[in-house]
Amino acid sequence: MTAAATSSEFTSQATAKAPAPAAADAQGQSSAFALVFVGSFLAAMAAFYIINILGNATQLFDSRINPSMQERPWKTRRLDEKVAAGQAPKVIVIGSSRSMQIRPQQLEYLTGKPAFNYGVSVSNPLDYLTQLRYLLKIGAKPDMIIVGVDEDAFGAPRQYIQFDTQLVAHWGLLRAMPSPEGIRLAGQAIASITPSKTLDSLLAIVSREKGPELKKSTDAVIFGDGYLIYRVRERTRAKLEADSNGDEAKLTSAIRTELSKLIRHEINRRGHEIEKQMLTPDPRQVELFDQFLTLAHDNSIEVRVMLLPLHPAYVKGMLDADLLKMRSDLGTRIAGMSKDHGCTYTDFTNLKSYGGDPDEFWDAKHQTPANLQRMINTLFGRKPEDPVPNIRPDLDTIVALERELKTPRKKGSPPPTVSTLTTR
Amino acid sequence: MFGDDSPAESMLFNSFVFVFAFLPLAFFLFWYAGRGVTWRLSLLTAASYVFYSWWDWRFTSLMLIVSTVDYWAAHLMGPADPSAVRHPLYRKLLLVLSLTVSLGLLAFFKYFGFFTQVTNQILDFVHGGQLPVLAIVLPVGISFFTFESISYTIDVYRGVAKPAHSYLDYACFISVFPRLVAGPIIRYSDILHQFREDDRFNRRRPDWNQVNIGLVFFVFGMAKKILVADRIADEVNPLWAAMHTWVQQGCVGTAPLGLAQSWVAVLGYTFQIYFDFSGYSDMAVGLGHLFALKLPQNFNSPYKATDPSDFWRRWHISLSTYLRDYLYIPLGGNRGGKQKRNLMITMLLGGLWHGAAWQFIVWGGWHGLLLAVTHVLRGRNWLLSNASAAGRWINRQVTFALVIVGWVLFRSGDVKDTKSATEGIVGAKHMFLSLLGANGTGIDEATKTEGSLRVSVTILVLIVFGWLWVNFMPNSFEIGYRVKLRKWHAALGGVALAVCVLYFGTKMDFLYFRF
Numbered sequence: 039m040t041a042a043a044t045s046s047e048f049t050s051q052a053t054a055k056a057p058a059p060a061a062a063d064a065q066g067q068s069s070a071f072a073l074v075f076v077g078s079f080l081a082a083m084a085a086f087y088i089i090n091i092l093g094n095a096t097q098l099f100d101s102r103i104n105p106s107m108q109e110r111p112w113k114t115r116r117l118d119e120k121v122a123a124g125q126a127p128k129v130i131v132i133g134s135s136r137s138m139q140i141r142p143q144q145l146e147y148l149t150g151k152p153a154f155n156y157g158v159s160v161s162n163p164l165d166y167l168t169q170l171r172y173l174l175k176i177g178a179k180p181d182m183i184i185v186g187v188d189e190d191a192f193g194a195p196r197q198y199i200q201f202d203t204q205l206v207a208h209w210g211l212l213r214a215m216p217s218p219e220g221i222r223l224a225g226q227a228i229a230s231i232t233p234s235k236t237l238d239s240l241l242a243i244v245s246r247e248k249g250p251e252l253k254k255s256t257d258a259v260i261f262g263d264g265y266l267i268y269r270v271r272e273r274t275r276a277k278l279e280a281d282s283n284g285d286e287a288k289l290t291s292a293i294r295t296e297l298s299k300l301i302r303h304e305i306n307r308r309g310h311e312i313e314k315q316m317l318t319p320d321p322r323q324v325e326l327f328d329q330f331l332t333l334a335h336d337n338s339i340e341v342r343v344m345l346l347p348l349h350p351a352y353v354k355g356m357l358d359a360d361l362l363k364m365r366s367d368l369g370t371r372i373a374g375m376s377k378d379h380g381c382t383y384t385d386f387t388n389l390k391s392y393g394g395d396p397d398e399f400w401d402a403k404h405q406t407p408a409n410l411q412r413m414i415n416t417l418f419g420r421k422p423e424d425p426v427p428n429i430r431p432d433l434d435t436i437v438a439l440e441r442e443l444k445t446p447r448k449k450g451s452p453p454p455t456v457s458t459l460t461t462r
Numbered sequence: 463m464f465g466d467d468s469p470a471e472s473m474l475f476n477s478f479v480f481v482f483a484f485l486p487l488a489f490f491l492f493w494y495a496g497r498g499v500t501w502r503l504s505l506l507t508a509a510s511y512v513f514y515s516w517w518d519w520r521f522t523s524l525m526l527i528v529s530t531v532d533y534w535a536a537h538l539m540g541p542a543d544p545s546a547v548r549h550p551l552y553r554k555l556l557l558v559l560s561l562t563v564s565l566g567l568l569a570f571f572k573y574f575g576f577f578t579q580v581t582n583q584i585l586d587f588v589h590g591g592q593l594p595v596l597a598i599v600l601p602v603g604i605s606f607f608t609f610e611s612i613s614y615t616i617d618v619y620r621g622v623a624k625p626a627h628s629y630l631d632y633a634c635f636i637s638v639f640p641r642l643v644a645g646p647i648i649r650y651s652d653i654l655h656q657f658r659e660d661d662r663f664n665r666r667r668p669d670w671n672q673v674n675i676g677l678v679f680f681v682f683g684m685a686k687k688i689l690v691a692d693r694i695a696d697e698v699n700p701l702w703a704a705m706h707t708w709v710q711q712g713c714v715g716t717a718p719l720g721l722a723q724s725w726v727a728v729l730g731y732t733f734q735i736y737f738d739f740s741g742y743s744d745m746a747v748g749l750g751h752l753f754a755l756k757l758p759q760n761f762n763s764p765y766k767a768t769d770p771s772d773f774w775r776r777w778h779i780s781l782s783t784y785l786r787d788y789l790y791i792p793l794g795g796n797r798g799g800k801q802k803r804n805l806m807i808t809m810l811l812g813g814l815w816h817g818a819a820w821q822f823i824v825w826g827g828w829h830g831l832l833l834a835v836t837h838v839l840r841g842r843n844w845l846l847s848n849a850s851a852a853g854r855w856i857n858r859q860v861t862f863a864l865v866i867v868g869w870v871l872f873r874s875g876d877v878k879d880t881k882s883a884t885e886g887i888v889g890a891k892h893m894f895l896s897l898l899g900a901n902g903t904g905i906d907e908a909t910k911t912e913g914s915l916r917v918s919v920t921i922l923v924l925i926v927f928g929w930l931w932v933n934f935m936p937n938s939f940e941i942g943y944r945v946k947l948r949k950w951h952a953a954l955g956g957v958a959l960a961v962c963v964l965y966f967g968t969k970m971d972f973l974y975f976r977f
Binding site: 068070071075 | 478673677949955960961965
C-alpha cells in the first residue's frame with residue numbers, strides 16, 4: 039500500500055496517543071492498586087447486598103427489619119406463627135389467586151379440622167412442591183391438601199417469574215425449593231437489586247415500621263388464615279346492588295355488563311399465542327407436580343385435585359377447538375397422575391358440575407366466594423347450596439377492618455393481622 | 463446464573479457472569495496457570511470462543527471459517543517479496559478467495575434480507591414475483607471480525623504485514639474477546655508485535671502498571687455506559703418508540719412528540735450513543751491491558767471536532783482509518799479530481815456497514831456530503847479559522863449541530879426491523895419537523911404530557927452533564943494514561959464498579975452490538 043493518496047479528511051491517529059512509557063512506569067510496579075480496587079469493590083458489593091437484605095426494599099429477602107409483604111413469605115410466616123402456637127392447620131388449600139377465596143372457615147366446618155388457605159398468586163407446581171416440603175420440614179404435616187389447579191399452571195414460558203421469586207423472601211421456602219429453581223430464583227432476587235432499591239433499603243433500616251394500611255386503591259386484603267377479600271371489587275358489587283334499588287334484572291344486567299368488559303379486556307390482553315403457550319405443559323412443571331403428588335402420597339396426605347373453571351364467555355372468546363382440546367388433554371393428564379398417586383381429581387371446568395353461576399365471577403378467571411363455596415361443597419359430596427354457618431359477609435369484614443385501622447391503637451396492642459396488596 | 467444471563471443472550475461486559483466469573487477466571491488462568499506465548503495465546507483464544515459461544519455456540523463456526531481460510535490464504539500467499547516464488551496471479555487468487563469468504567459471510571448474514579427486500583420492492587413495482595424473505599440471525603460482531611480478516615489478507619498481499627506466525631496467532635487475533643463484538647477494529651500488524659515481538663506475553667506475572675491502567679479504563683467505560691448512557695436511554699427510548707409507533711401506524715393524527723420532547727430525544731441520543739460506544743471502547747481497552755494487549759484508541763473527544771473531517775478523525779477512529787486505507791485510498795483518495803466522489807462512496811458504504819437499512823445509507827451519505835462540502839470550503843479558504851478561541855468554539859458548535867442532524871437519520875428507524883427501513887426515513891422527517899416545532903404539539907403540550915413521554919428533570923440534567931462533559935472534560939485516554947494513579951483512585955473505582963453492578967439487573971445492550 040502506498041501512502042501517497044492521503045487526505046486531510048482521514049489522517050492517521052496522530053492526536054492524543056498514549057504518553058511515552060516513562061509516564062506509564064510512573065504508576066509503579068505494584069499490585070497494591072489492583073488489590074485496593076478489588077477489595078473496595080468487594081466491600082462495596084457486600085455492603086450494598088447487606089443493606090438490601092436487611093432493608094429489603096425489593097421485598098425479596100427474608101428480613102426481620104422489613105419483612106416481605108409478598109404473599110408467599112407473608113402467608114408462610116402466618117403458618118410459622120400457627121405452628122409455634124401449637125395450632126398447625128390440618129387442611130391446607132394451595133393454588134393460585136383463583137383459589138385464594140376458598141374459605142378456611144368452610145373447610146373447618148366440613149372437616150372439623152383447622153384449615154389454612156396457602157394459595158398464592160400465579161401458583162404453579164413449583165409452589166405446590168415447595169410449600170409441601172416446607173410444611174413437612176416444620177412439622178406441620180397436613181391431613182388433607184386441596185389443590186386448585188389452573189389450566190395454565192403448567193405453562194412453558196415463565197412469564198410471571200417475579201411471582202416465583204417471592205419464594206426467596208422466606209429462608210425456609212428458599213431451602214425447600216428444588217434445584218436448580220432455588221439457585222436461579224435466588225440469583226433473580228440478587229439481580230433485582232438496584233441503586234434506588236439500595237437507597238430505599240437504607241431508609242427502611244432507619245425508619246420506623248409501619249402497620250398495615252389500606253390505600254384507596256388497595257383491592258386485595260389477605261387475613262391471618264390466608265383468606266383473601268377483594269375490597270374494591272366487593273365495594274363495586276355493593277354499589278351495583280345499591281344502584282339497582284332491589285331490581286334483580288337491573289343488577290344482573292349491570293354485573294354482566296361489567297363482566298363482559300373485563301373478559302373482553304383479558305382476551306385482548308392475553309392473546310391466542312400466549313394462551314396456547316400457557317396451555318402447553320412444560321416437562322419440568324409436570325415433573326414437579328409428580329414430585330408433589332409423590333411426596334404427599336409418601337406422607338399419607340390426602341390430596342384432592344381440582345381443575346378450576348374459566349368464565350364461559352372467556353372460554354367461548356378465547357379457547358378455540360385446538361385450545362379446548364389442549365385443556366381437555368391437560369385435564370386427562372392431571373387426572374391420570376392424580377389417580378396414579380391415590381389422589382382424587384375433580385374437573386370443575388363445567389360450571390354445571392357444581393351449580394356454578396356465571397355471574398358469580400369477578401372477571402374471566404376469578405370466581406367469587408359464593409361460587410367457590412358451591413365448588414367446595416360439591417368436592418365434599420354435599421349439595422352446592424348447603425350453607426356454611428356463621429359466615430360473615432366479606433364487605434362487613436372489610437368495613438370492620440377499615441374502622442379498626444382508623445381507630446388509634448392502644449399502646450402495645452398489635453395491629454390487625456392482614457396483608458394488603460396494591461398490585462391488583 | 464444471575465439475572466438474565468441466559469445462554470440466549472451474548473455475554474456482556476456489564477453482566478454478573480462476566481464480572482464475577484468469566485473475567486476473574488480468565489485473568490487467573492492467563493497469568494497463573496501457565497506461562498509462555500503459546501499458553502497465553504491458547505488461553506486467550508479459548509476464553510474468547512467461550513465468550514462468543516455464550517451467545518450461540520453455532521456461530522463460532524463463522525470465526526473458525528474466517529480464521530482458517532484467511533490463515534491458509536495468507537500463509538500460501540507468502541510475503542510480498544520480489545524474490546518470492548509465488549506467482550502474482552496465484553497470490554491474487556488467494557486474496558480473492560479470502561475476500562469472497564469474508565465478504566460472502568457478511569453479505570449473507572447482514573445484507574441478504576435487505577437486498578431481498580429491495581429486490582422485492584422493485585419486483586413489486588414491475589409486477590414481478592417475490593423472492594422469499596429469510597429471517598436470518600445477525601451474528602454478533604460479524605461486521606468487526608470480517609473487516610479485520612479482510613484487512614489482514616489485504617495487508618499480507620500488499621506486503622504491509624507478514625503472514626501470521628501460526629494458526630494460533632491468527633485465531634487469537636480474530637477472536638480476542640475484548641474487542642470481538644463491538645471493536646475497536648484492529649489490524650494484525652498492530653497486534654503481531656504484542657503477541658511475539660516484545661516480552662509482554664512471555665512475562666511470568668502480570669505487569670501491574672498495565673493491570674492498573676486496565677482497571678481504570680474498564681471502570682471508566684463501565685460508568686460511562688451504565689451511569690450515563692443507559693440512564694439517558696431510560697428517558698429517551700420511550701420518546702423514540704412513540705415516534706416510531708406513530709409512523710408505523712401511518713402518521714395518523716398529531717405527532718406524538720412536541721418541541722421540547724423532540725429536542726430531548728435527539729440531544730439525549732446524541733450523548734447516549736457517544737457514552738455507550740466510547741464506554742464500550744474504554745472497557746475493551748481496559749480488558750486488553752489486563753491481558754497484556756494494547757488496543758487502539760477509538761474515540762478522541764469527537765464532539766470537540768471543529769469540522770466534519772475532524773469529527774471523523776475522532777469518532778470510531780478504527781473504522782474511519784479502515785475505510786481510509788481499504789476503500790478511500792484504493793478508490794483514488796484525493797487524486798485525479800475525484801475526491802468528492804470517493805468521499806461519498808466511502809461514506810455511503812460506511813453507513814451501510816452500520817446496518818442493512820436505508821437510514822444508515824442516508825446517514826452515511828449525509829456525512830459524505832459534509833466531508834465533500836468541507837473539502838470545497840477548505841479549498842476556497844471559506845472555513846472559519848480555528849486560530850482564535852471564538853472561532854474554534856463556533857466551529858465546534860456548528861459541527862456538533864451537523865452531527866446531530868446525522869443522528870436523527872441514524873436513530874429514526876429500528877435496526878432490528880429492516881421492514882421499517884423506509885419508515886426510518888419518514889420518522890426522521892417528522893422528527894425534524896418536530897424539532898422545528900412544525901409538527902403539531904408545541905412546548906406546552908410536551909411539558910404537560912404524562913407518563914413515558916414526559917420530559918423529566920433527570921434527562922435535562924443528563925443532557926446538560928453530557929454537553930459539559932464532551933465539551934470540557936479530557937477523554938479517557940487523556941485521563942487513563944496521564945493521571946498518576948493513587949490508592950484512593952482504586953477505592954473510588956472499586957466503589958464505582960460496585961454501583962454499576964447494581965444496575966446489571968436492568969442492563970441494556972451496547973448500541974454497537976447491533977452493527
